[in-house]
Amino acid sequence: MTRKFILQGLDCSNCAAKMEQAISRIEGVREASVNFITQSLIIEGDAEKMSGIIEQAEKVIKGIEGQVILKKA
Numbered sequence: 001m002t003r004k005f006i007l008q009g010l011d012c013s014n015c016a017a018k019m020e021q022a023i024s025r026i027e028g029v030r031e032a033s034v035n036f037i038t039q040s041l042i043i044e045g046d047a048e049k050m051s052g053i054i055e056q057a058e059k060v061i062k063g064i065e066g067q068v069i070l071k072k073a
Contacts, residue, residue: 029043
């Protein structure tokens with residue numbers, strides 16, 4: 001299952017790379033991609049774990065850049 005999100009307020013390319021790496025390590029994630037230019041996040045992972053993956057991804061994002069808001073694309 002693939003989910004796409006907008007990372008509203010993302011203003012640090014280094015932080016985007018950190019987010020991508022951390023989200024990629026979440027259990028059930030096959031691939032995570034953060035595009036700093038388009039402020040987008042794409043998560044590919046197990047459908048049955050997706051709600052938990054999204055919750056954990058939000059925590060990762062807030063921990064790295066607290067002002068960023070995760071919105072469905």
